[in-house]
Amino acid sequence: MHKITVGKDSALSVDDETSQHGERARSAQRAAERPARADADSTPCSNYGEKEKRSKETVVRDERILGIDDETGEGVSIVTGRRHSEIVRHLSPDETASPGVALVDALAFTMIPPDGESYLWVIREMRQFLEINDLNQRNGYCGFKFSLRFGEGTGLMAWGGDKQRGRVYFSIQGKGCAMVSDWQGLADWLKQHQAAIKRADVAYDDFEGATVNIAWAVEQYENAGFNAGGRKPDHQVFGDWLDGDKSVKGRTLGIGNRDNGKYCRIYEKGKQLGDPESRWMRLEVEWRAEKRFIPFDILTCPGKYLAGAYPCIRFLSAEQSRIKTISRADKIAFDRAIENAKQHSGKLINLMLSVFGGDYAEVVERLKREGLPGSIEPHSYHARREPAMLDESIYCDGVPVTPST
Numbered sequence: 001m002h003k004i005t006v007g008k009d010s011a012l013s014v015d016d017e018t019s020q021h022g023e024r025a026r027s028a029q030r031a032a033e034r035p036a037r038a039d040a041d042s043t044p045c046s047n048y049g050e051k052e053k054r055s056k057e058t059v060v061r062d063e064r065i066l067g068i069d070d071e072t073g074e075g076v077s078i079v080t081g082r083r084h085s086e087i088v089r090h091l092s093p094d095e096t097a098s099p100g101v102a103l104v105d106a107l108a109f110t111m112i113p114p115d116g117e118s119y120l121w122v123i124r125e126m127r128q129f130l131e132i133n134d135l136n137q138r139n140g141y142c143g144f145k146f147s148l149r150f151g152e153g154t155g156l157m158a159w160g161g162d163k164q165r166g167r168v169y170f171s172i173q174g175k176g177c178a179m180v181s182d183w184q185g186l187a188d189w190l191k192q193h194q195a196a197i198k199r200a201d202v203a204y205d206d207f208e209g210a211t212v213n214i215a216w217a218v219e220q221y222e223n224a225g226f227n228a229g230g231r232k233p234d235h236q237v238f239g240d241w242l243d244g245d246k247s248v249k250g251r252t253l254g255i256g257n258r259d260n261g262k263y264c265r266i267y268e269k270g271k272q273l274g275d276p277e278s279r280w281m282r283l284e285v286e287w288r289a290e291k292r293f294i295p296f297d298i299l300t301c302p303g304k305y306l307a308g309a310y311p312c313i314r315f316l317s318a319e320q321s322r323i324k325t326i327s328r329a330d331k332i333a334f335d336r337a338i339e340n341a342k343q344h345s346g347k348l349i350n351l352m353l354s355v356f357g358g359d360y361a362e363v364v365e366r367l368k369r370e371g372l373p374g375s376i377e378p379h380s381y382h383a384r385r386e387p388a389m390l391d392e393s394i395y396c397d398g399v400p401v402t403p404s405t
Contacts, residue, residue: 063088072262073228073310074292089261089292094307100319101303104183105284106201108171111193119159119168126170129186130154130179144169151175169198178326187299197294201286202302204316205269205325209279211316217253217266217283225312226255226264233257239267248276255310261290264310273329274336280328283316285309 066076066087074089113121123132132150141147145160154176158169172180180186190197206212220226226233239251250271255264263286270278285306287294298305307314349363356362 068229069260070229070231071233071257071260073230074262087291091287091292091294091298091305092308093301093304094314095304097304097307097314098317098319099301099303101316102202102204102306103320103322103325104177104180104200104299104302105174105203106172106177106199106286107197107299108169108199109190109195109197110167110169111190111195112166113168114193119157122157122168122170125189129182129189130172130176142169154179171199178322183299187296190299191296196289197296197298198289199287200294200298201284202298202306203282203284203320204306204313204318205320205328206281206283206318207270207279207324207328209268209281211318212266212281212283213279214251214253214266214268214281217255220312221253221255226310228310247271258286258288259290261288261292262286262309270328270332273332275332278332283313 062080063077066078068074069076069089072089074092077088077090079086079088111122113119126132132154134152135148135150137146137148138156139147140161141156141158143161144158144164147156147158149156152175153173155170155172157171159167204212221235224232233256235256236254237252238254240247240249241251247268248271250268252265252267252272255266256262264283265286266281266283268278268280269282270280273280287298287305303320307316345367349367352363352366353360
């Protein structure tokens with residue numbers, strides 16, 4: 001097999017003979033046949049699709065297929081521009097998979113606002129897709145001079161700095177992704193304004209751990225199930241692994257190397273959130289724009305990209321439900337908060353009932369405070385709007401329970 005090495009730890013293999021690698025090579029070829037783009041400087045946060053404030057002269061970039069990345073299994077092309085040449089990886093979706101097999105769980109992008117506009121324009125525009133409030137300005141972030149966080153676990157934005165040339169960085173975290181209802185609209189908006197996706201995470205939840213679990217993940221790793229490119233990827237373990245299946249805090253198996261921009265995590269999500277008896281498992285794949293082009297349709301077809309990430313997860317077929325995931329997370333946080341309150345204040349409440357002659361209303365009135373518990377705050381967007389969804393007798397996984405007749 002012909003090998004091409006570009007930079008540190010970047011082994012690229014040209015292999016169009018096998019069906020698996022052939023499909024990835026063809027994916028890279030399709031990417032290489034996209035219309036030529038204007039040249040762009042090589043900056044840490046630059047990526048295709050970004051609009052640069054420079055002279056009107058455009059320089060045609062030549063892009064041609066190289067082969068397959070031996071570590072990630074992604075198609076690879078080389079782009080030659082006015083100032084430099086660079087290697088670009090391309091995600092390889094499985095077109096036979098259902099788009100709904102995964103959910104978007106993190107998104108980050110950069111863009112340049114229209115002439116005369118600033119980062120405030122980005123905030124105004126993004127409010128059509130998710131709630132942005134409780135703005136908290138911070139110091140610089142990732143090479144940008146200024147930054148701010150919004151919501152509790154919703155996201156952050158960064159801007160400013162001469163080297164950024166007017167670009168704004170915008171990141172939506174797990175809670176923020178749970179707010180987005182119009183992913184197609186967001187994808188269209190990003191494309192319209194020539195944004196560049198810098199990170200995208202897609203996730204698959206198995207609430208019973210029947211298909212995806214730690215034992216399955218270990219077996220797949222040992223038997224080349226995660227060998228997307230032919231080379232066995234790195235792995236890491238986190239959590240209380242020595243307790244095995246009796247783990248109460250949860251275990252995580254990490255696959256890959258985050259330095260190359262593709263990383264998989266399989267972990268006990270329910271236990272991580274605080275339910276030691278939960279069987280809820282999550283499998284998620286994280287892509288970063290490290291010499292990689294992340295397409296806009298990953299936001300609308302996340303299942304296709306998850307299925308194409310590794311051989312061992314092509315079989316996943318269960319459609320994912322955002323409301324079910326939200327409801328499970330909210331319920332675990334709610335139950336944990338009640339147990340904590342019982343441990344800290346249960347005896348006091350018992351005493352207060354005796355003092356006030358069993359007057360529950362008086363006890364509640366004296367104890368209640370505005371706001372939500374810190375442990376539930378990350379889920380407050382949904383709990384504030386419909387607190388009854390946390391009541392198991394009324395709702396099951398976020399869906400109202402209909403009494404049987």
